[in-house]
Amino acid sequence: MFDDPQNVKRLLKIFFSSVIFLLILDIVYIFLSNAHVIHRHVNYKWEEFWGFYAFFGFVACVILVLVSKYVLRPLVKRKEDYYDN
Amino acid sequence: MNTSKDKKELMELKHDSVPGYKGVFAVVFTFSLLYMAYILFQPCF
Amino acid sequence: MTTNILPAFIFIIGGLLIPFFKGRAKTVYMLLIPVAGFINLLYIPFGDHFLVGFGEFKLVLLHIDRLSLLFGYIFHIISFITIIYILNFKNDVEYVAGFIYAGAALGAIYAGDLFSFFVFWEMLTIGSVMLIWARKTKAAQSAGFRYLMVHAFGGLVLFAGIVMHFTQTGSLEMLKITLTDASSYLIFFGIGINCAWPILHPWLTDAYPEATIGGTVFLSAFTTKTAVYALARLFPGTEALIWIGVGMAAFPIFYAVIENDLRRVLAYSLINQVGFMVVGIGIGTELAINGACAHAFNDILFKGLLFMSMGAVIYRTGKIKATDLGGLYKSMPWTTLFCCVGAASISAFPLFSGFVSKSMVMEAAAEGSHLVGQGSYVIVWLVLLFASAGVFHHAGIKIPFFAFFGHDSGLRVKEAPKNMLIAMGIAAFLCIFIGVYPKPLYSILPFQVDYHPYSIFHVLSQTELLFFSALAFTLLLLAGIYPSEIRALNVDSDWIYRKLGKTLYNTFDKVLNPLNTFCESIVMAVASSTARFFKDAGAKISLFVAVNFWLLAGYRDKRLEIKKQRLYNDILQGTLPAGIGAAVAITFVVLVYVLT
Numbered sequence: 001m002f003d004d005p006q007n008v009k010r011l012l013k014i015f016f017s018s019v020i021f022l023l024i025l026d027i028v029y030i031f032l033s034n035a036h037v038i039h040r041h042v043n044y045k046w047e048e049f050w051g052f053y054a055f056f057g058f059v060a061c062v063i064l065v066l067v068s069k070y071v072l073r074p075l076v077k078r079k080e081d082y083y084d085n
Numbered sequence: 086m087n088t089s090k091d092k093k094e095l096m097e098l099k100h101d102s103v104p105g106y107k108g109v110f111a112v113v114f115t116f117s118l119l120y121m122a123y124i125l126f127q128p129c130f
Numbered sequence: 131m132t133t134n135i136l137p138a139f140i141f142i143i144g145g146l147l148i149p150f151f152k153g154r155a156k157t158v159y160m161l162l163i164p165v166a167g168f169i170n171l172l173y174i175p176f177g178d179h180f181l182v183g184f185g186e187f188k189l190v191l192l193h194i195d196r197l198s199l200l201f202g203y204i205f206h207i208i209s210f211i212t213i214i215y216i217l218n219f220k221n222d223v224e225y226v227a228g229f230i231y232a233g234a235a236l237g238a239i240y241a242g243d244l245f246s247f248f249v250f251w252e253m254l255t256i257g258s259v260m261l262i263w264a265r266k267t268k269a270a271q272s273a274g275f276r277y278l279m280v281h282a283f284g285g286l287v288l289f290a291g292i293v294m295h296f297t298q299t300g301s302l303e304m305l306k307i308t309l310t311d312a313s314s315y316l317i318f319f320g321i322g323i324n325c326a327w328p329i330l331h332p333w334l335t336d337a338y339p340e341a342t343i344g345g346t347v348f349l350s351a352f353t354t355k356t357a358v359y360a361l362a363r364l365f366p367g368t369e370a371l372i373w374i375g376v377g378m379a380a381f382p383i384f385y386a387v388i389e390n391d392l393r394r395v396l397a398y399s400l401i402n403q404v405g406f407m408v409v410g411i412g413i414g415t416e417l418a419i420n421g422a423c424a425h426a427f428n429d430i431l432f433k434g435l436l437f438m439s440m441g442a443v444i445y446r447t448g449k450i451k452a453t454d455l456g457g458l459y460k461s462m463p464w465t466t467l468f469c470c471v472g473a474a475s476i477s478a479f480p481l482f483s484g485f486v487s488k489s490m491v492m493e494a495a496a497e498g499s500h501l502v503g504q505g506s507y508v509i510v511w512l513v514l515l516f517a518s519a520g521v522f523h524h525a526g527i528k529i530p531f532f533a534f535f536g537h538d539s540g541l542r543v544k545e546a547p548k549n550m551l552i553a554m555g556i557a558a559f560l561c562i563f564i565g566v567y568p569k570p571l572y573s574i575l576p577f578q579v580d581y582h583p584y585s586i587f588h589v590l591s592q593t594e595l596l597f598f599s600a601l602a603f604t605l606l607l608l609a610g611i612y613p614s615e616i617r618a619l620n621v622d623s624d625w626i627y628r629k630l631g632k633t634l635y636n637t638f639d640k641v642l643n644p645l646n647t648f649c650e651s652i653v654m655a656v657a658s659s660t661a662r663f664f665k666d667a668g669a670k671i672s673l674f675v676a677v678n679f680w681l682l683a684g685y686r687d688k689r690l691e692i693k694k695q696r697l698y699n700d701i702l703q704g705t706l707p708a709g710i711g712a713a714v715a716i717t718f719v720v721l722v723y724v725l726t
Contacts, residue, residue, distance in 0.1 A: 001459070001460075002459075002535060003538070012604070015600070015601075015604065016601075018597065019597050019598065019601050022590075022593060022594050022597055023594075025590065026590065026594065029586070029587075029590055033587075038586055038587075040587050041585065041587065042587070043493075043496035043497065043499070043500070043511075044129040044130065044496065044508070044511075045127060045128060045129055045130060046124050046125065046127065046129055047591070049124045049127075051120075051594065052124060052591075053591040053592070053594040053595040053598075054594035054595065054597070054598040055117045055120050055121050055124075055598065056121060056515060056516075056519065056595065056598075057519040057594065057595040057596065057597075057598035057599040057602070058113070058114075058117045058598040058599070058601055058602045059114075059117050059118055059121045060515070060516045060519040060520060060599070060602075061519055061520065061523045061598075061599045061602035061603065061606075062114055062117075062602050062606065064383060064384065064387060064516075064519075064520045064523060065387055065523070065602070065606055065611070065612060065613065066611075067384060068384045068385075068387035068388050068613060069387075069388070069611075069612075069613035072384050072385070072388060072620075073388045073613065073620075076385075076388075076620040076621045076622070077388075077616070077618045077619075077620060078618065078619045078620070078621055079618065079619065080617055080618060080619050081619075082619050082621070082629075083619070083628050083629065094451075094453070094454055094617075095453040095454065095617075096453065096616070096617050097453065097614050097615065097616045097617070098452060098453045098456075098537060098614055098615040098616075099614040100607050100610055100612045100614060101610055102608065102609050102610025102611075103608045103609075103610075106605060106608035106609045106610075107609045107610070107611075109605060109608075109609070110605040110606065110608075110609040110611065113601075113605060114605075129508055130500070
């Protein structure tokens with residue numbers, strides 16, 4: 001199934017489209033809630049910005065990975081038999 | 086149980102980059118970072 | 131008066147009888163234990179049962195309220211599922227240890243007083259360490275030993291706290307404790323060790339990945355959740371817990387990203403999930419406690435499911451390192467599917483169980499931040515949001531991706547055995563059922579709830595969060611930035627007792643040993659000369675008396691020597707006639723009496 005690079009490409013295409021679709025959906029949502037068609041309950045002003053959760057998720061994960069790779073790993077990585085001797 | 090005893094165990098599994106995606110990542114990340122910084126500088130209440 | 135049976139005893143006594151059954155009867159019998167326990171549970175009315183007077187202690191072995199009932203239900207459910215999962219192992223040690231462990235957890239959550247709580251708490255350690263040792267590898271043996279040491283220490287701390295608490299208040303009741311004096315802090319930290327608080331946590335990530343395939347599933351359900359229960363019972367609304375929980379939710383995900391052993395990745399994400407619960411208990415509002423309990427309930431299911439799917443991978447391939455795995459979806463499609471359900475649930479995708487419980491804690495934190503003096507809860511909320519994105523990243527994507535997709539390891543194996551698939555299927559079904567229809571879960575929460583997870587905003591925002599976390603993973607991977615999987619060991623705070631402790635020991639060994647040897651030689655010299663003296667003291671004294679007597683009687687030279695020798699030998703060998711022996715003994719006593 002995923003041995004065919006064509007299928008992987010197709011999957012990526014679907015994924016990227018759905019990501020963009022979500023951002024468009026968010027615009028629609030903001031428009032509808034401003035027109036009071038949908039009631040929106042938020043705790044913070046931040047949440048009212050377009051794509052707050054989307055970009056937060058993205059930035060959070062990238063920072064998570066970068067910190068793990070460039071800060072944590074150099075600090076804690078040891079050979080597999082570190083504790084054995 | 087194990088079908089590939091003869092296969093050598095990998096010490097490291099690298100993830101090779103696909104050409105073109107470094108740029109995409111850089112653009113998306115820079116934009117997201119700036120946008121997030123802008124939002125979080127706003128008062129939260 | 132009640133005719134019910136103590137839930138813990140059904141499991142413990144029932145478990146001990148397992149070895150007496152054979153073949154199919156054993157299977158049926160083992161499955162019947164949790165079922166019987168569950169039915170028994172349904173008929174126990176609320177309140178205190180099994181009151182035992184024990185001197186001035188009033189013990190309550192069975193305290194039923196909404197909180198303990200909720201944990202009791204899920205403990206029965208996960209026991210049932212796990213038993214199905216391990217049916218093909220045919221290992222009585224694992225079966226018995228599993229039931230004792232589960233029974234101890236049930237005993238602890240139903241204990242109505244601190245003393246019986248402590249007794250079951252200690253049993254929990256015994257059952258779990260058996261499950262680790264049952265793996266029978268050297269790594270498991272030493273990890274189990276460290277696990278035992280840490281929990282023995284934790285037990286001591288808790289016990290000291292309970293004793294002090296009793297002497298101060300004269301009560302053993304399981305009521306809310308405020309952090310004021312030493313006793314409350316001791317109890318707090320005793321529970322905290324089992325709850326895997328930051329820095330106190332490495333016993334978990336050290337030992338869980340070393341346990342048996344089924345053992346890890348058991349372990350993931352009981353120890354930490356019993357601790358969560360105990361915190362919810364004894365320390366609700368304790369502010370320190372919020373920050374401890376925030377730490378738990380945040381730091382393990384960094385380790386999870388660079389960890390190569392996939393069961394260890396899950397162990398780190400277990401701490402991360404427990405962090406959400408601890409935050410909820412720390413906030414302490416009805417919504418927060420409900421959220422913590424609901425999340426504990428769900429976590430037991432989806433974390434169990436994830437550990438089961440990884441266990442199936444070990445069972446078939448004998449490997450668990452990300453560097454050795456990949457591409458297994460072809461040979462284990464069902465396991466892959468169930469793993470993905472577990473991954474979606476832990477990541478809190480809409481329609482999966484995590485979605486309906488994790489957000490309750492988040493919502494409680496956000497609501498709390500609007501109150502005067504609790505503005506810092508905004509940070510709590512932000513960190514939890516960060517952790518929610520991160521958990522999808524490492525548990526939701528990393529686990530299935532590196533095991534079942536990704537780089538093809540070339541491993542071609544059989545699908546997991548039927549009983550394992552059934553167990554995973556039940557857990558997966560429950561994860562989706564609770565996610566789609568959370569009402570039954572909400573109805574058994576400690577407080578009445580009016581919480582609706584499926585608002586348009588919540589669904590949309592959560593989907594955005596998760597899709598963009600996935601986007602981050604995809605882009606990082608394609609850009610070649612994602613850290614490579616490396617066979618390595620990542621030191622954690624267990625370094626303190628695994629390396630520093632050893633180094634200190636060696637240093638002391640080098641410095642103190644010569645001194646030690648010297649002292650020892652002196653002690654030995656004194657002791658041995660004393661011993662030499664006392665060895666034949668009786669004989670010498672008798673000789674001294676006898677020789678004078680013989681001299682008076684006229685014995686001389688050779689005959690005297692022979693007589694002396696005979697007497698000396700006779701006394702040392704005890705061949706002296708009893709009468710003479712007694713006489714000498716009396717002489718000796720008299721001599722001592724006269725001389726002193």
